[in-house]
Amino acid sequence: MSSRVVNGGISFWYADDGYPEAREPLGGDASADVVIVGGGYTGLWTAYYLKKAVPFLRITVLEQKFCGYGASGRNGGWLYNGIAGRDRYARLHGHEAAVRLQKAMNDTVDEVVRVVGEEGFDAGLHKGGVLEVARTPAQLARLRAFHEHELSYGEKDRELYGARETAERIRVADAVGSSWTPHGARVHPVKLVKGLAAAVEALGVTVHEQTPVTEIRPKHAVTPYGTVRAPYVLRCTEGFTAALKGQKRTWLPMNSSMIATEPLTDEQWAAIGWEGRQTLGDMAHTYMYAQRTADGRIALGGRGVPYRFGSRTDNDGRTQAQTVEALREILVGFFPVLAGTRIAHAWSGVLGVPRDWCATVTLDRSTGVGWAGGYVGSGVATANLAARTLRDLVQQDSGQGGRTELTELPWVGHKVRRWEPEPLRWLGVQGMYATYRTADRRELTSHRAESSRLARWADRIAGRH
Numbered sequence: 001m002s003s004r005v006v007n008g009g010i011s012f013w014y015a016d017d018g019y020p021e022a023r024e025p026l027g028g029d030a031s032a033d034v035v036i037v038g039g040g041y042t043g044l045w046t047a048y049y050l051k052k053a054v055p056f057l058r059i060t061v062l063e064q065k066f067c068g069y070g071a072s073g074r075n076g077g078w079l080y081n082g083i084a085g086r087d088r089y090a091r092l093h094g095h096e097a098a099v100r101l102q103k104a105m106n107d108t109v110d111e112v113v114r115v116v117g118e119e120g121f122d123a124g125l126h127k128g129g130v131l132e133v134a135r136t137p138a139q140l141a142r143l144r145a146f147h148e149h150e151l152s153y154g155e156k157d158r159e160l161y162g163a164r165e166t167a168e169r170i171r172v173a174d175a176v177g178s179s180w181t182p183h184g185a186r187v188h189p190v191k192l193v194k195g196l197a198a199a200v201e202a203l204g205v206t207v208h209e210q211t212p213v214t215e216i217r218p219k220h221a222v223t224p225y226g227t228v229r230a231p232y233v234l235r236c237t238e239g240f241t242a243a244l245k246g247q248k249r250t251w252l253p254m255n256s257s258m259i260a261t262e263p264l265t266d267e268q269w270a271a272i273g274w275e276g277r278q279t280l281g282d283m284a285h286t287y288m289y290a291q292r293t294a295d296g297r298i299a300l301g302g303r304g305v306p307y308r309f310g311s312r313t314d315n316d317g318r319t320q321a322q323t324v325e326a327l328r329e330i331l332v333g334f335f336p337v338l339a340g341t342r343i344a345h346a347w348s349g350v351l352g353v354p355r356d357w358c359a360t361v362t363l364d365r366s367t368g369v370g371w372a373g374g375y376v377g378s379g380v381a382t383a384n385l386a387a388r389t390l391r392d393l394v395q396q397d398s399g400q401g402g403r404t405e406l407t408e409l410p411w412v413g414h415k416v417r418r419w420e421p422e423p424l425r426w427l428g429v430q431g432m433y434a435t436y437r438t439a440d441r442r443e444l445t446s447h448r449a450e451s452s453r454l455a456r457w458a459d460r461i462a463g464r465h
Helices: 012-017 041-053 086-093 095-119 137-152 163-169 189-202 238-243 266-272 321-334 379-397 424-446 453-462
Strands: 034-037 059-062 078-080 130-134 159-162 177-181 184-186 206-208 215-217 220-223 226-229 232-235 252-261 279-282 289-292 298-302 343-353 360-364 369-373
Touching: 012 189, 012 343, 034 041, 041 059, 041 189, 041 369, 041 379, 078 095, 078 379, 086 095, 095 184, 095 189, 095 379, 130 137, 130 163, 137 159, 137 177, 159 163, 163 177, 184 279, 189 206, 215 232, 232 379, 238 252, 238 343, 252 321, 298 321, 321 343, 360 379, 369 379
Parallel strands: 034 059, 034 232, 059 206, 130 279, 232 369
Antiparallel strands: 078 184, 130 177, 159 177, 215 220, 220 226, 252 298, 252 343, 279 289, 289 298, 360 369
């Protein structure tokens, strides 16, 4: 790996937009009507919507480092309509319930765009949709099945393209087809989280940074600097949940890594295309995700070291050299014209994965403790839907509102078993992703239209289907 690569430092997005000014830590014991643990998208959106709905509420947000330190400041900037667990919810609650969940996610993309416009801050937004490409016969078969599956959940505006139509939009080497949905946008993650944090404070929400919460119990959020007491305590910690007392096996902190190129030349963009600035994904088992940034780079991510033993999280985003090289190989495989392009930045972050791979939002009405997360990498938009749902659940429980369309969605109140203890947890995740990588390699060389049986086996073992 070149020494010129900036490795870690939270993310490229912070290198690009600068670190935020530090907010004061908690100064001692305090009280509130609602205390929110976690200053990422979920926590900040929840504070935003609650304060908008009930302006007199005293709301306190507690963040262990600074707002956006976790996945909210490190993700790929995919504001899109995917939600983890939809098929399982269809099996548990019926197809129509899952269709309602999907429609809510479609609408969520536009809701984020609306709020950003209303609040008047720059989030690097461009609504170009999501383009997912296939590059092998097996991937093409999966793409066609995926496309039909999405149509069955009411997404009538999705389009299927062949090789020529795909190349007209973006020239990915060996692309044989693609599927596009308009329900997606590129965002600059840090600009979004900074703008949201400023909007929340402007509404009168108290935000304490540098304040790690060590334990959540009914009506209490415990920190080294004091305890905040409130009728409602909302856990919005996603991939960092395992650090809380008693939550070690609740959600697994899955690691995802990214690279960003130097700005590309006009000639390189002319060779690649991508004028529509769609977010870009693929149909590999280990999949990649990418965007064309506002300043003319490609930011691309995928799985590196998928999980650290004992549910540990990374050190400010630093990424292993072999992961950076693997992502560079994906970049050049997609766009051979970039073979000599410098990688300017590399970083990693964690995302929350429940044992059944289903995102959830819950308020325990007997304790006042609520939580949302387990987004499995689809959290940029899902966090917004979760926040509006938490708002409605708190209003319903406190007598300020009744049941709503959001509180009736099938992911509300979903329960799942905990992850296995170590070393089974580590062995299982490492084995699963090794199997996916092997399956992808076999499909690249076999040219068969059937997906590798290895990948189907890994899906069953992981509990993903």
